[in-house]
Amino acid sequence: MKKIVNNLSGNITNTPPIWLMRQAGRYLPEYRETRAKAGSFLELCYNPELAAEVTLQPLRRYNFDAAILFADILLIPQALGLDLSFVAGEGPKLSTVRTAHEIEQLKPVDDIHDTLSPIYETVKILAKELPDETALIGFAGSPWTVATYMIEGQGSKDHARARRWLYEDFSGFMSLITMIEEATIEYLSMQIQAGAEIVKLFDSWAGALPYDYINIVSIEPMQRIFAELKKRHPHIKTIAFPRGIGAAYELANVPEFDCVAIDASVSMEWASTVLGGKCLQGNLDPMTMIVGGDVLKREARKIVDQMKDKPFIFNLGHGITPEANPDHVHDLLEAVRG
Numbered sequence: 371m372k373k374i375v376n377n378l379s380g381n382i383t384n385t386p387p388i389w390l391m392r393q394a395g396r397y398l399p400e401y402r403e404t405r406a407k408a409g410s411f412l413e414l415c416y417n418p419e420l421a422a423e424v425t426l427q428p429l430r431r432y433n434f435d436a437a438i439l440f441a442d443i444l445l446i447p448q449a450l451g452l453d454l455s456f457v458a459g460e461g462p463k464l465s466t467v468r469t470a471h472e473i474e475q476l477k478p479v480d481d482i483h484d485t486l487s488p489i490y491e492t493v494k495i496l497a498k499e500l501p502d503e504t505a506l507i508g509f510a511g512s513p514w515t516v517a518t519y520m521i522e523g524q525g526s527k528d529h530a531r532a533r534r535w536l537y538e539d540f541s542g543f544m545s546l547i548t549m550i551e552e553a554t555i556e557y558l559s560m561q562i563q564a565g566a567e568i569v570k571l572f573d574s575w576a577g578a579l580p581y582d583y584i585n586i587v588s589i590e591p592m593q594r595i596f597a598e599l600k601k602r603h604p605h606i607k608t609i610a611f612p613r614g615i616g617a618a619y620e621l622a623n624v625p626e627f628d629c630v631a632i633d634a635s636v637s638m639e640w641a642s643t644v645l646g647g648k649c650l651q652g653n654l655d656p657m658t659m660i661v662g663g664d665v666l667k668r669e670a671r672k673i674v675d676q677m678k679d680k681p682f683i684f685n686l687g688h689g690i691t692p693e694a695n696p697d698h699v700h701d702l703l704e705a706v707r708g
């Protein structure tokens with residue numbers, strides 16, 4: 371069994387498996403070169419050969435235990451009919467959905483594959499080309515996090531429009547969540563059929579929700595997605611990443627999540643108490659990948675020591691940043707496995 375799948379099954383290995391969020395990305399010169407060749411970030415996402423190439427690039431440099439499909443969480447809104455573009459230096463721009471009537475104007479969920487089929491081709495190429503011991507992770511955004519982009523039309527600091535809709539017209543708001551949920555089930559189901567062995571839901575903005583809504587808006591939609599996927603594909607392993615919810619991490623102790631990814635704002639030791647010994651992933655501060663040296667080794671060892679008798683996957687608390695030094699990844703691997 372692949373090392374990471376072993377830990378996701380609740381077992382403990384000698385040293386933890388490791389991969390990094392955004393391991394394919396702008397900190398690697400070869401990624402920047404391939405993106406330029408593709409023309410733009412979105413053209414890269416929809417080009418199966420080049421998307422597979424950038425997924426494999428970090429694996430050629432580093433002996434990670436998993437590869438994560440190269441794509442983006444905003445492809446589902448695009449497949450549902452929203453205009454999407456990435457403006458250099460500004461991030462994503464989307465057309466918006468702000469009323470129940472506008473939800474009805476979206477394309478039907480059954481049509482998403484017209485747009486998303488190149489992504490399934492990327493997964494097929496990866497399933498064929500990855501070394502036997504490397505697991506393949508598919509992913510999507512959580513319904514809440516994807517909804518924030520559809521409602522705001524861009525990245526946002528406070529997600530004010532999304533939270534306001536939630537209070538003013540809860541049932542209209544929840545019908546958007548439900549639609550994203552249904553699309554995500556079909557999208558991830560196709561990724562699994564194409565060869566993804568693990569699926570992860572990124573709920574990057576869960577921490578913006580008020581406590582009383584975390585369960586119903588963040589956790590439960592992710593549970594329903596994973597429950598349906600496990601029904602269709604009993605072998606599939608699941609990771610949920612409700613980022614930034616602090617004390618509310620206890621709400622993520624649900625059977626549909628084989629693993630919960632933890633951000634750097636809480637200690638792994640605390641998380642593992644609250645989450646009852648469930649497999650956890652995390653949680654090194656991405657800043658240490660810029661700083662490097664003894665700081666990187668010390669902070670990484672601290673996490674490994676805290677989690678040494680527990681099912682655990684080493685990762686960062688959030689994605690590796692464009693400013694990270696690629697050489698520091700070798701030092702991290704040595705610190706974690708040494």
Ligand code: 1CP
Nearest residue numbers: 391392393394395411438440441442443461525572574689
């Ligand atoms: O210029 C570029 O090359 C674009 C940078 C980039 C990259 C490398 C974006 C734009 N997306 C990605 C790839 C990506 N996005 C992956 C690939 C797999 C990996 O290596 O991890 C994944 C898993 C994502 C997921 C994603 N996209 C998230 C969730 C994870 C997180 O970082 O919180 C989010 C919030 C997005 C939206 C997004 N895509 C890109 C940007 C700049 C953003 C954030 C916009 C904002 O600030 O709100």
